[in-house]
Amino acid sequence: MVRQPWALRTFAAATVGRFSYGIVFLSLMVALSQATGSYAWAGTAVACFGLSSSFLAPLRARLLDRRGPRRVLPVMATVYAALLAALTVATWGPGAPPWTLLVLTLAAGACAPPLGPVMRVLWSDLMPDEELRQRAFSLDTVVEELLYVFGPLVAGLFIAFGHPALGVGVSAVLVLTGTLALVASPLLRRRASPAATGEPGTEPVSDGGAADDRPETGSGQGPATDGGARGWAGLLAPVVVTGGVGMALGALELLVVAFTEAHDRVAAVAWIQAALSVGSAIGGMAYGARKWRLPSRQRLFLSAFVLSVVLAAAGAVSDLYVLVVVVGCIGLFVAPALSTAYLVADECATEETRIQAGTWVNSAFNAGSSGGTTTAGLLLGQLSLPACFVVAAVPALASTATALVRPRQAARPATATKTAPAAADTPAPDAR
Structure with missing residues (x-):
């Protein structure tokens, strides 16, 4: 790479x-x-x-x-x-x-x-x-x-x-x-941005997700894969899933603090958070090194589903060292879920919305994280700590329900319009 x-x-x-x-x-x-x-x-x-x-x-x-x-x-x-x-x-x-x-x-x-x-x-x-x-x-x-x-x-x-x-x-x-x-x-x-340069021969694609006649390259410039629609409709899955994962992780951050306080080991929060990060790094590198047969959308839902199951299982943990291991296992699915969400968003985006697509995914994760922390703070005074872990897993688990939503691929126009390739959209070879 x-x-x-x-x-x-x-x-x-x-x-x-x-x-x-x-x-x-x-x-x-x-x-x-x-x-x-x-x-x-x-x-x-x-x-x-x-x-x-x-x-x-x-x-x-x-x-x-x-x-x-x-x-x-x-x-x-x-x-x-x-x-x-x-x-x-x-x-x-x-x-x-x-x-x-x-x-x-x-x-x-x-x-x-x-x-x-x-x-x-x-x-x-x-x-x-x-x-x-x-x-x-x-x-x-x-x-x-x-x-x-x-x-x-x-x-x-x-x-x-x-x-x-x-x-x-x-x-x-x-x-x-x-x-x-x-x-x-x-x-x-x-x-260069086609919208900014106004290159002749470049047919803008509407935000509604209408397909164009550019060849499918898999780089966000062709029709979306896995049966998903291009444009904003196709962004439903990655945005909802990353928002759910963000809520789960935001809640986990506060629940870990509550767990360590209950065991009089507040300083262990740093170790638990480190386990999450290390697990995410290991999971991300292993995930990227493997050749996957499953389509990207299915991998996204599977990562979020397993993450939510492991998070719910953390509610049954009573030992601090076991929690470190379990949180590390949660981390194994964080980077794969996020990187796949960015991949799906890129596949769904049109040439005029590619930066926006990735930004929506990133914003959904950040907003979900803040909401998850706030929700966990409210729940800690109402439910037992094990129950809070289970509830924290619900957003990520519920987000996988978007797998049931299959946005309809917009129909191509009857008369194909040829689009001249934009030379500025393809990185030129090293000129050194």
């Missing part, structure tokens, strides 16, 4: 930019709490940061699809980095007005560049074969998982040295550097 022309350089640039998101949340939380002297203000500001980032992500992705990443990403990254730099200065010491910090965090979240969805579109361009694309998406998901493991550790170093705001500043540098390096990549320079 990384041996493809410019693939390693492009992926490295995107990884540098995305590492910013692994560092910024913890750094921002501690910096805001020290600057305002209030955990309530800090929590509210970070919540605004996350909410504006998640809920506006589809709008940012739509802008990228319409105008092209090369035009939009540098502007987003520059504004986002500037806002983080302003937060770094404002939180370096106490005394900053809380309302100012709240507005800055809200604005920063609204401008966060969606580097992950853009990188997955580039993987799709590089890997026309579904098997190779599945491996690329698995690698991408595992690396993203690791970024959110090591990011808080790096933020912890800045906090330990007494300058949590420095982590916010480093996040600004990382996202700006990574984004500009990504935009400078030949893969992105040679890929």
Whole structure:
């Protein structure tokens, strides 16, 4: 995969930019709490940061699809980095007005560049074969998982040295550097949005999912596989499943805390969370290395189903060390479920909605995670802890019911319209 022309350089640039998101949340939380002297203000500001980032992500992705990443990403990254730099200065010491910090965090979240969805579109361009694309998406998901493991550790170093705001500043540098390096990549320079370029001979595809007459390549540019529809109708399965998986994992995070408190071993939370991440990394790499006969949609439902069953079984665990193992087993299905969801979304997307498709999947997971944590907090006061584990598995299990929904493939028009291939949509060979 990384041996493809410019693939390693492009992926490295995107990884540098995305590492910013692994560092910024913890750094921002501690910096805001020290600057305002209030955990309530800090929590509210970070919540605004996350909410504006998640809920506006589809709008940012739509802008990228319409105008092209090369035009939009540098502007987003520059504004986002500037806002983080302003937060770094404002939180370096106490005394900053809380309302100012709240507005800055809200604005920063609204401008966060969606580097992950853009990188997955580039993987799709590089890997026309579904098997190779599945491996690329698995690698991408595992690396993203690791970024959110090591990011808080790096933020912890800045906090330990007494300058949590420095982590916010480093996040600004990382996202700006990574984004500009990504935009400078030949893969992105040679890929242009048809909607932005207005190339003659390119027939736009409506959001309603009408099929076009381009050859089926399996890279998101041909008809969707597995009988699913192209366009927004085909996104039902990956969005619903990732939302359900997100809710299950968000609930698990809080339930693990409650479990360790009940056993007077709160410090073990870190080990349990590490087991989840390690399991996800192992599962993702093993999943990507295997050649699968099952269609991608069926693999998506199967991963979510097994994850929910193992999570429900965790309710019967009473020993802390056994829970570490069980949570690690849950993690085995996290990266496969997410990477397959991105694959299905890419297969269903039209050329004009590819970044939006991946962003909707990502936003569904983040929103589901937040909702799952909130729901678990409400349930812990009403149900026993084992029952809460079972209830936490319900969203992921229920999401597999979308397997019963078979969106109808839109009919092709009676008169075929030939579409000239867009040269800018195919990465050119290495010109070095």
